[in-house]
Amino acid sequence: MQEVENINESSGLQRLEGSVEYVIYSNEDNGYSICDMAVADDEIITIVGILPMISAGDNIVVYGKWIHNPKYGRQFSVSQYERVMPADTASILRYLASGAIKGIGPKTAQRIVERFGEESFDVIENHPDWLAEIKGISRKSAVDISERFKEQAGMRSAMMFFRNYFGATLTVKIYKRWGSASVDIAKKNPYRLCNEIEGIGFEKADSMASELGIVNDNFDRLMSGIRYILSQNASQNGHTCLPRTKLREGAARLLNVSAEKADDAISGLLKSGALRYTLCEGEQMIYDSAAYEAEKYIAQKLCQIEEMSSAVSLPDIDRFIEREESQNGLKYASKQKLAISDALRYGVMILTGGPGTGKTTVVKALIHIFDSMGFDIALAAPTGRAAKRLSESTSMEAKTIHRLLEMSYDNSSTPVFNRNEFDQLEEGVIIVDEASMIDSFLMMALLKAVKPGARVIIIGDSDQLPSVGAGNVLRDIIDSGRFSVVRLDEIFRQAQKSLIITNAHAINEGRYPITDVKDNDFFFLHREGDRNIALTIADLYKNRLPKKYGEDIRQGIQVITPSRKGEAGSENLNVILQAVLNPYEEGIKEYKFRDVTFREGDRVMQTRNNYDISWFRDSDGKDGCGIFNGDIGVINKINYQTSSMEILFDERVVNYDFTLLEDIEHAYAITVHKSQGSEYPVVIIPMCSSAPMLQTRNLLYTAVTRAQRMVILVGSEEIMRRMVDNNRQSMRYTGLSDRLRGKES
Numbered sequence: 001m002q003e004v005e006n007i008n009e010s011s012g013l014q015r016l017e018g019s020v021e022y023v024i025y026s027n028e029d030n031g032y033s034i035c036d037m038a039v040a041d042d043e044i045i046t047i048v049g050i051l052p053m054i055s056a057g058d059n060i061v062v063y064g065k066w067i068h069n070p071k072y073g074r075q076f077s078v079s080q081y082e083r084v085m086p087a088d089t090a091s092i093l094r095y096l097a098s099g100a101i102k103g104i105g106p107k108t109a110q111r112i113v114e115r116f117g118e119e120s121f122d123v124i125e126n127h128p129d130w131l132a133e134i135k136g137i138s139r140k141s142a143v144d145i146s147e148r149f150k151e152q153a154g155m156r157s158a159m160m161f162f163r164n165y166f167g168a169t170l171t172v173k174i175y176k177r178w179g180s181a182s183v184d185i186a187k188k189n190p191y192r193l194c195n196e197i198e199g200i201g202f203e204k205a206d207s208m209a210s211e212l213g214i215v216n217d218n219f220d221r222l223m224s225g226i227r228y229i230l231s232q233n234a235s236q237n238g239h240t241c242l243p244r245t246k247l248r249e250g251a252a253r254l255l256n257v258s259a260e261k262a263d264d265a266i267s268g269l270l271k272s273g274a275l276r277y278t279l280c281e282g283e284q285m286i287y288d289s290a291a292y293e294a295e296k297y298i299a300q301k302l303c304q305i306e307e308m309s310s311a312v313s314l315p316d317i318d319r320f321i322e323r324e325e326s327q328n329g330l331k332y333a334s335k336q337k338l339a340i341s342d343a344l345r346y347g348v349m350i351l352t353g354g355p356g357t358g359k360t361t362v363v364k365a366l367i368h369i370f371d372s373m374g375f376d377i378a379l380a381a382p383t384g385r386a387a388k389r390l391s392e393s394t395s396m397e398a399k400t401i402h403r404l405l406e407m408s409y410d411n412s413s414t415p416v417f418n419r420n421e422f423d424q425l426e427e428g429v430i431i432v433d434e435a436s437m438i439d440s441f442l443m444m445a446l447l448k449a450v451k452p453g454a455r456v457i458i459i460g461d462s463d464q465l466p467s468v469g470a471g472n473v474l475r476d477i478i479d480s481g482r483f484s485v486v487r488l489d490e491i492f493r494q495a496q497k498s499l500i501i502t503n504a505h506a507i508n509e510g511r512y513p514i515t516d517v518k519d520n521d522f523f524f525l526h527r528e529g530d531r532n533i534a535l536t537i538a539d540l541y542k543n544r545l546p547k548k549y550g551e552d553i554r555q556g557i558q559v560i561t562p563s564r565k566g567e568a569g570s571e572n573l574n575v576i577l578q579a580v581l582n583p584y585e586e587g588i589k590e591y592k593f594r595d596v597t598f599r600e601g602d603r604v605m606q607t608r609n610n611y612d613i614s615w616f617r618d619s620d621g622k623d624g625c626g627i628f629n630g631d632i633g634v635i636n637k638i639n640y641q642t643s644s645m646e647i648l649f650d651e652r653v654v655n656y657d658f659t660l661l662e663d664i665e666h667a668y669a670i671t672v673h674k675s676q677g678s679e680y681p682v683v684i685i686p687m688c689s690s691a692p693m694l695q696t697r698n699l700l701y702t703a704v705t706r707a708q709r710m711v712i713l714v715g716s717e718e719i720m721r722r723m724v725d726n727n728r729q730s731m732r733y734t735g736l737s738d739r740l741r742g743k744e745s
Helices: 089-097 106-126 139-162 168-188 191-196 202-211 219-237 244-255 259-272 289-308 314-328 334-345 359-372 384-394 440-448 473-480 499-508 530-549 551-556 570-581 658-663 697-704 717-725 736-741
Strands: 005-008 013-026 032-038 044-050 059-069 073-083 241-243 275-280 283-288 348-353 377-381 398-400 407-409 415-417 429-432 455-460 484-488 522-526 557-561 590-593 596-599 603-606 610-617 623-627 632-639 644-649 652-657 664-666 669-671 680-687 707-715
Touching: 013 044, 013 073, 044 059, 044 168, 073 139, 073 168, 089 106, 106 139, 139 168, 168 191, 191 202, 191 219, 202 219, 219 241, 219 244, 219 259, 219 275, 219 283, 241 244, 244 259, 244 283, 259 275, 275 289, 275 736, 283 289, 289 348, 289 440, 289 455, 289 736, 314 334, 314 359, 334 348, 334 359, 334 484, 348 359, 348 473, 359 377, 359 384, 359 429, 359 455, 377 384, 384 398, 455 473, 473 736, 499 522, 499 697, 499 707, 522 717, 530 551, 530 557, 530 570, 530 680, 530 707, 551 557, 551 680, 557 570, 570 664, 570 669, 590 658, 596 632, 596 664, 610 658, 623 652, 632 652, 644 658, 652 658, 658 664, 680 697, 680 717, 697 717, 707 717
Parallel strands: 044 073, 348 455, 348 484, 377 398, 377 429, 429 455, 522 707, 557 669, 557 680, 680 707
Antiparallel strands: 005 013, 013 032, 013 059, 032 044, 059 073, 241 283, 275 283, 407 415, 590 596, 603 632, 603 664, 610 623, 610 652, 632 644, 644 652
């Protein structure tokens, strides 16, 4: 084998040169390929990685590192690659005859090279009319061949240009967006990369721009940096807008320019319409135009729904309630009756309250009543697990909001809702659960699909954590005072027997939970130090709980931790728990992806909604599409030959290409934010050190309310008390509440 050389000491990448002998596997969508490559002395090695448009016969230089595949042995994992176009006639003939260009076979390749020799590539690319003179090539075929060659040349050019800035995966995304113009567009304005290509942040584009000689106060740079600040604050802090003073100061720091330059750029963006503003107590609140339109639409549509919905008369309402009580042998509490009444009287009603207060009872009553009135009803929730729980509690199908709106992807992989203002939902009653998780953009999409005259009933616990995405929709709607809000606060007798429920309410009210009652469902194990906390949790999971309650309990245990980081954070806990619950064994397949080892038998979680991925259910032969953010499954099989793994999600069998593993992470332990909308039989919560912003009352309350049968807190009582005492709500800059009150200007 030829001598391997380091091309970059800091990256540790190695260089190999050779020719592709055989393409074992290639994914046209993302370029992931597995190939046999001949290097020096005709030794054949296997290379794997993002190698778009790779073909047998290609002469290439690859940069990467050696890895060991448990089944197929030593392979070279490619991070970057270059095509080396053949220059002599023999090499050109071999390349064309290999089938690298669709439409040219061995005989046609021979004729082309005999006619044009070393100029063959130039003729194919620039003179397709000359190519049509070759026997067997029509004028149309010549044009098609030329276009395919140009496409490959454009990809080669993009791979060469972008290799110093981005990985191959991002380069494929760029090329799919802009084609052969990719390099020219990026050189002219590299900030279009972070504005238009998912996965490229401002820092990467800015670094590239700096190397291209673009100065600090370049206006494209200033505008892109300002939009980046708004975007980051939306995704990380949930703000839909920022005060102009804060935006100006943040932009000046990030971009290393004067506050005046930053302010001028804000004015330019406002003038162009890329940014919008409202006034709040004399201060301009600056929005990205999309966030501005989302809040504006939500406010307008909710008010329109309220105005257009027809009310049910009070005597009819009383009769409906009496009938439900008689048929079900129960007596509704006064606030439950109020909730039922207001849902029938108004177009928009918000039902909120903690666990055990009877929200589900109200929903079931409303389903029966509206059904008896001839209304079609849609039940929805933000996540797959929340939708499943809603289905189970009401005995009626519930869908994720995305599925209800028939979400798909356009050609640029941007989510598109097919149910919208042009094709609205048929149902006259829309009941949405777990609304605290709904961000501004999802609420806007849902409301666009609500037809005139329909009712919207919004259910959620406003004391839980707000949505991960931008906005504070449930809280803002409640705070506006514009619509009927019924808060259920009575814990019913059966629920009072559960310390999980009574302690959840105690935490929410600022009281310490009861932890010294044995033989109940809420326990506290005192441990000092995060390492001891982590080891105790592993022992509980593997040994103590199964020994006391039986092996089956292990399937229902979920560790929910405040933080990803730290010895008792989800990342480290997953490493520890995988080691004790599913250790490496001979014959058990595993696959390493970005320093994470996935193993057959691992518990994993889907981290974003994927509505295109197919699943199959063995039990009834049913198939369908869609795995959702928060869905938890188990890796059944890993197939090295097909570069895929089979994951079982609640009886749904899904095949994941290895390139999709960026959407999968281990789920022995998850963060509180990831647990929203889900419930688990047994929840273990580490009371460990974490960032002050994570040691809050509503975070602990949210974690505790995820448990159905048992809660175990492990760690420091001082940290538990600190969380209960800390009623700090993460402040979010939003304008929806003011819009609903008519205060925006």
